[in-house]
Amino acid sequence: RVIKLKNNYRSTQIITEASKFLIKNNRKRIDKDLVSVGKEGDPIMLFQAKDAQDEADFVAEEIENMIKDKEYVYKDFAVLYRTNFQSRAFEEAFLRRGLPFKIIGGIGFYRRKEIKDILSYLRFIVNPSDAISLQRITNISDTTFSKIAPYLTEISDAEDCKSVINNIKGIAKVTKNKLIKVFELRKSILPHIEEKRVYPIVGRVIRESGYIDILKKDDMYETRLENVEEFLRACQEFDKKEQGDLFLFLEEISLYTDLDVTNPDEDVVPIMTFHSSKGLEFRVVFIVGVEEGLIPHARSIESIEELEEERRLFYVAMTRAQELLYITYAFRRNIYGNTLFTQRSRFLDEIPKRYIKNITERDSKFIDK
Incomplete structure (x- = not known):
């Protein structure tokens, strides 16, 4: 009935x-x-x-x-x-x-995994001593990374990385290769970071890092890819509006990542998908x-x-x-x-x-x- x-x-x-x-x-x-x-x-x-x-x-x-x-x-x-x-x-x-x-049923755009990953690449390129960003993009364990972190100030490119890492005991070959690869990526991108267009730089980072291939292994690939594409749109909007370099772009993004309303008891505007709005x-x-x-x-x-x-x-x-x-x-x-x-x-x-x-x-x- x-x-x-x-x-x-x-x-x-x-x-x-x-x-x-x-x-x-x-x-x-x-x-x-x-x-x-x-x-x-x-x-x-x-x-x-x-x-x-x-x-x-x-x-x-x-x-x-x-x-x-x-x-x-x-x-x-x-x-x-x-x-x-x-x-x-x-x-x-x-x-x-x-x-x-408040984002309901999800997390803020700039706090999503794939966006934090790309920002970590960009922050590392600007500052190779940024241990948090480097560990995130290489996914090296805390135990192993604790052996590497004290030497980061001595490394600025792939050649430095090879010579320094080879002198650290207990670092597996696969870990060394990860580190060398990201420093080679930084060397490739570095000549462009003061250019007044961010979109081509970010596109190059995504392409040369093979990040899309990494995402393809994720169960949420399509959703994460949509967010990456939206991040690229944010880069284009920045280029059109600000005409600034990568440093200025990261400063502006930090304003969005540092501010986040999460207290459910506060008087806030809920932002959500259709699915999350049911009931x-x-x-x-x-x-x-x-x-x-x-x-x-x-x-x-x-x-x-x-x-x-x-x-x-x-x-x-x-x-x-x-x-x-x-x-x-x-x-x-x-x-x-x-x-x-x-x-x-x-x-x-x-x-x-x-x-x-x-x-x-x-x-x-x-x-x-």
């Missing part, structure tokens, strides 16, 4: 009706006619950003404006996205403005990156079953909103090093236009207070 729950006590009538029209396009579902017992509510606000950074700035500014009106606190909001790599732009936008946030509810929800290839995800487009699962995820995200729902997408995104023009998600066309209000200005304070 199937019991159908028809009353929606969470969302406004508009959000409930709009999400109902969306999910009706799934063939494999329990047919239930949800009815909101709440007020009619405001229309869904749809915003097209210029790019990922503009999208994140818009969300941050909207939250700032609504907080200033003193009708909301930070934990009333939520930012939801389909894929983990999308968090980076929002983390940076929030940190620049001093908006408190939660917020007064105001921002669903971001609503574009073909992201939602529905590129890997799900060819399968009807997987496409329906993507639609169900989007439905879950929509129905997390109690009072206000924002949906955003970008006109263009930087993908695989190329700027591509995007197409908004097909799911938006499944929502009747009468439930949507397009936002054309950055300040969308059209809501009657």
Whole structure:
């Protein structure tokens, strides 16, 4: 026996009706006619950003404006996205403005393993005496590394490494080869570190270190690869904005890695994937990156079953909103090093236009207070 729950006590009538029209396009579902017992509510606000950074700035500014009106606190909001790599732009936008946030169901972008690995390569290239970074990228045990660390100040290149390491007792050949390899990498990259473009340097480090091949052995390869690609996009944005060298880039990144809101008792904006949002509810929800290839995800487009699962995820995200729902997408995104023009998600066309209000200005304070 199937019991159908028809009353929606969470969302406004508009959000409930709009999400109902969306999910009706799934063939494999329990047919239930949800009815909101709440007020009619405001229309869904749809915003097209210029790019990922503009999208994140818009969300941050909207939250700032609504907080200033003193009708909301930070934990009333939520930012939801389909894929983990999308968090980076929002983390940076929030940190620049001093908006408190917390990554739910995951960790901050710059604290993810693959990003810390790449940063360790870069920090080692800048400073070969950085023992923490060197141990991370070589994965040498604490016991063995404790024998090597005192001699790091004597090593600046592969030749130094060979002569110094050979005089240390108890170092296995495989460990020596690891160390020589990273010092050879440093020698290759070193002539370029003062150039005013970081993206080519980071790309070269990833390529010459064989880091992608290392990632292929990881069970989370696809997710980690997406994060590496997002890091490269961050490098391109830095080159466009700052035109600084690797030293300045690492200084800026340190601002994002040193600041992190993790106390669950604090008043913070939760940032999370659609999956992590299940069972939660917020007064105001921002669903971001609503574009073909992201939602529905590129890997799900060819399968009807997987496409329906993507639609169900989007439905879950929509129905997390109690009072206000924002949906955003970008006109263009930087993908695989190329700027591509995007197409908004097909799911938006499944929502009747009468439930949507397009936002054309950055300040969308059209809501009657």
